[in-house]
Amino acid sequence: MSSFSPPERLLLGPGPSNVSPRVLASLARPTIGHLDPRFVGMMDELKALLQRAFRTTHRLTLPISAPGSAGMEACFVNLVEPGDTVIVCRNGVFGGRMRENVLRIGARCVLVEDAFGQPVDPAKVEAALKANPGAKALAFVHAETSTGARSDAALLCRLAREHGALSIVDSVTGLGGIPVEVDAWGADAIYSGSQKCLSAPPGLSPLSFSDRAVEALKARKTAVQSWFFDLGLVTAYWSGEGARTYHHTAPINMLYALHEALLILHEEGLEAAWARHHANHLRLRDGLAAIGLDLLVPEAARLPQLNTVRIPEGADDAGPRRRLLDEFGIEVGAGLGELAGKVWRIGLMGHGSRPENVDRVLGALRTVLGR
Amino acid sequence: MSSFSPPERLLLGPGPSNVSPRVLASLARPTIGHLDPRFVGMMDELKALLQRAFRTTHRLTLPISAPGSAGMEACFVNLVEPGDTVIVCRNGVFGGRMRENVLRIGARCVLVEDAFGQPVDPAKVEAALKANPGAKALAFVHAETSTGARSDAALLCRLAREHGALSIVDSVTGLGGIPVEVDAWGADAIYSGSQKCLSAPPGLSPLSFSDRAVEALKARKTAVQSWFFDLGLVTAYWSGEGARTYHHTAPINMLYALHEALLILHEEGLEAAWARHHANHLRLRDGLAAIGLDLLVPEAARLPQLNTVRIPEGADDAGPRRRLLDEFGIEVGAGLGELAGKVWRIGLMGHGSRPENVDRVLGALRTVLGR
Numbered sequence: 001m002s003s004f005s006p007p008e009r010l011l012l013g014p015g016p017s018n019v020s021p022r023v024l025a026s027l028a029r030p031t032i033g034h035l036d037p038r039f040v041g042m043m044d045e046l047k048a049l050l051q052r053a054f055r056t057t058h059r060l061t062l063p064i065s066a067p068g069s070a071g072m073e074a075c076f077v078n079l080v081e082p083g084d085t086v087i088v089c090r091n092g093v094f095g096g097r098m099r100e101n102v103l104r105i106g107a108r109c110v111l112v113e114d115a116f117g118q119p120v121d122p123a124k125v126e127a128a129l130k131a132n133p134g135a136k137a138l139a140f141v142h143a144e145t146s147t148g149a150r151s152d153a154a155l156l157c158r159l160a161r162e163h164g165a166l167s168i169v170d171s172v173t174g175l176g177g178i179p180v181e182v183d184a185w186g187a188d189a190i191y192s193g194s195q196k197c198l199s200a201p202p203g204l205s206p207l208s209f210s211d212r213a214v215e216a217l218k219a220r221k222t223a224v225q226s227w228f229f230d231l232g233l234v235t236a237y238w239s240g241e242g243a244r245t246y247h248h249t250a251p252i253n254m255l256y257a258l259h260e261a262l263l264i265l266h267e268e269g270l271e272a273a274w275a276r277h278h279a280n281h282l283r284l285r286d287g288l289a290a291i292g293l294d295l296l297v298p299e300a301a302r303l304p305q306l307n308t309v310r311i312p313e314g315a316d317d318a319g320p321r322r323r324l325l326d327e328f329g330i331e332v333g334a335g336l337g338e339l340a341g342k343v344w345r346i347g348l349m350g351h352g353s354r355p356e357n358v359d360r361v362l363g364a365l366r367t368v369l370g371r
Numbered sequence: 372m373s374s375f376s377p378p379e380r381l382l383l384g385p386g387p388s389n390v391s392p393r394v395l396a397s398l399a400r401p402t403i404g405h406l407d408p409r410f411v412g413m414m415d416e417l418k419a420l421l422q423r424a425f426r427t428t429h430r431l432t433l434p435i436s437a438p439g440s441a442g443m444e445a446c447f448v449n450l451v452e453p454g455d456t457v458i459v460c461r462n463g464v465f466g467g468r469m470r471e472n473v474l475r476i477g478a479r480c481v482l483v484e485d486a487f488g489q490p491v492d493p494a495k496v497e498a499a500l501k502a503n504p505g506a507k508a509l510a511f512v513h514a515e516t517s518t519g520a521r522s523d524a525a526l527l528c529r530l531a532r533e534h535g536a537l538s539i540v541d542s543v544t545g546l547g548g549i550p551v552e553v554d555a556w557g558a559d560a561i562y563s564g565s566q567k568c569l570s571a572p573p574g575l576s577p578l579s580f581s582d583r584a585v586e587a588l589k590a591r592k593t594a595v596q597s598w599f600f601d602l603g604l605v606t607a608y609w610s611g612e613g614a615r616t617y618h619h620t621a622p623i624n625m626l627y628a629l630h631e632a633l634l635i636l637h638e639e640g641l642e643a644a645w646a647r648h649h650a651n652h653l654r655l656r657d658g659l660a661a662i663g664l665d666l667l668v669p670e671a672a673r674l675p676q677l678n679t680v681r682i683p684e685g686a687d688d689a690g691p692r693r694r695l696l697d698e699f700g701i702e703v704g705a706g707l708g709e710l711a712g713k714v715w716r717i718g719l720m721g722h723g724s725r726p727e728n729v730d731r732v733l734g735a736l737r738t739v740l741g742r
Binding site: 001002003004005006007008009011013015016018019022024025026027028029030031032033034036037038039042045048049065066067068069070073077097100101103104105193195201202203223224225226227228246247248249250251252253254256257259260263325331336 | 372373374375376377378379380382384386387389390393395396397398399400401402403404405407408409410413416419420436437438439440441444448468471472474475476564566572573574594595596597598599617618619620621622623624625627628630631634696702707
């Protein structure tokens with residue numbers, strides 16, 4: 001065995017996206033201690049950068065020390081207690097994962113179902129909220145990584161609030177690529193991932209809790225079932241004046257990388273980043289149309305950063321993806337769940353959302369599909 | 372705000388330890404996809420390297436995608452069900468954390484207590500096993516990071532097996548610094564951390580389950596309460612021929628770093644690494660004695676990689692540590708739990724266990740304490 005040398009890849013799948021040299025360089029800076037005053041200063045900057053990215057003043061805004069699925073679990077185990085009712089919108093794989101989280105807490109899950117590729121239907125959500133008074137939370141996926149559909153987070157958060165439920169929002173693929181307006185939406189709990197439109201390596205899950213969510217956490221009757229994800233303990237490390245209380249050892253170098261990635265996002269500006277994602281999506285959409293490839297998601301609900309392409313008749317699923325990887329060094333994603341074998345997922349996320357990348361994948365697809 | 376430049380530090384606390392330039396360079400290699408065939412090949416090597424480090428042939432040997440405390444939680448939530456009885460040995464802070472894990476599952480915790488700084492007393496453990504027939508597991512800390520005490524893992528694992536209980540072993544600070552002999556001990560579940568004697572950055576928790584532990588996992592009557600830590604799902608990504616089933620997005624770059632750190636360990640050889648840790652411990656012990664500083668732990672139970680020094684009469688706790696950091700760039704650890712204010716913790720772990728580091732910290736201590 002020898003040192004691992006990763007091949008050169010253009011990452012145009014559902015994440016991770018390509019990480020910029022600047023972020024990779026930050027990752028390689030010397031590790032220091034998790035209680036070092038200089039590190040604590042960096043943590044404070046990181047929280048402020050995350051607040052800006054989420055467009056929130058929520059004090060409980062920090063990265064969970066594990067990938068996006070852990071951010072999901074942190075939201076559910078902190079806010080939901082056994083016996084609670086949670087309304088979960090399932091229009092893709094990640095809504096199904098939310099349901100798993102609810103059931104494993106011993107809570108009751110009411111599903112609101114929409115087809116994979118469609119956004120969440122607010123009328124069904126409103127009906128479910130009316131039919132389940134006292135529901136603890138409404139959980140939905142803002143940017144469905146498995147389908148490429150965007151749901152109306154502002155409206156869904158408002159419906160939750162009007163019915164006295166907390167909103168739990170998955171924006172793993174959203175943050176940095178499309179507007180995420182936590183305060184304007186009134187979102188109570190939201191989580192994201194480091195490896196999508198932020199273009200840091202995978203391994204961290206930015207999270208934000210509203211004051212209402214923090215109150216719900218404090219008013220719990222039972223202990224949070226996870227010690228590692230217990231935000232009452234995690235926040236004692238991430239906040240407070242002066243010395244921090246050790247909880248777990250923070251992933252130091254990964255936090256350097258997230259700090260740098262957020263700095264790059266703010267140097268560009270959120271609106272500029274959103275506009276760039278949109279423009280490159282249109283370029284891809286037009287190029288795909290020109291070679292006769294269709295997108296799964298209706299136009300109004302398309303995520304610009306994740307484009308779900310129907311596999312054309314006569315083409316198989318794995319063969320073309322493998323050729324893209326082996327001959328062109330381009331990774332695109334397979335379908336997930338019930339979309340397996342039916343779609344490819346082309347991500348244009350963060351550092352990877354560039355016109356030259358769009359042109360590269362279109363050219364490669366033309367060759368591979370003979371179009 | 373600007374890019375973060377960490378200060379130069381000599382990390383001689385309880386971890387993280389200093390990361391070698393070779394491991395830092397591996398961390399900065401380009402991110403690739405978590406389902407990339409080349410990445411899957413690297414994962415297979417990483418598992419084989421971990422098996423060698425743990426001295427085990429256990430097939431379920433992999434790194435959990437989060438720090439050591441998450442490895443602890445993964446062991447407990449996979450093996451313990453509500454209503455089970457677990458015997459937990461508490462001779463430091465991390466035994467207390469094990470208890471928290473047991474209680475949050477809704478299981479019954481029987482504590483076997485020893486003073487902080489002492490090893491676990493096998494006679495008390497045997498009595499507890501006899502008094503609690505049918506106990507599901509015996510959990511103990513092999514290398515107590517909060518006190519610097521080493522317990523007799525071989526004997527404790529044997530006692531567990533003789534009484535039909537699974538053994539759950541914390542060797543976060545042990546692996547790579549002292550013998551960890553998973554197969555010879557017959558340990559059923561063991562976890563470690565990347566940032567101690569392996570000298571990778573914090574953020575991963577190597578873990579190994581015996582066949583007996585895997586059978587217990589398969590025989591569960593209830594679902595694992597954590598989706599993220601459910602090893603039934605995690606192993607579908609980490610094993611199997613050919614394509615792997617996506618569970619969560621693996622922390623790609625951190626896994627490069629762990630692969631490289633394990634490679635360095637195996638180039639040196641496990642026995643050579645243990646001998647080096649031992650020799651540098653003796654050098655530190657003698658130097659501390661020469662300036663009148665005592666170690667907390669009785670000689671037979673001392674961890675060479677974590678030296679717990681009694682704060683001398685007349686000296687305060689934080690002042691000298693702060694001077695070591697500010698004037699000498701050396702981090703040593705504070706006491707934790709009931710040892711707060713009573714001890715300093717001097718780690719000589721992995722890449723940091725070198726004679727020149729021993730001499731640097733001894734010289735700095737002499738200056739700071741005026742000895």
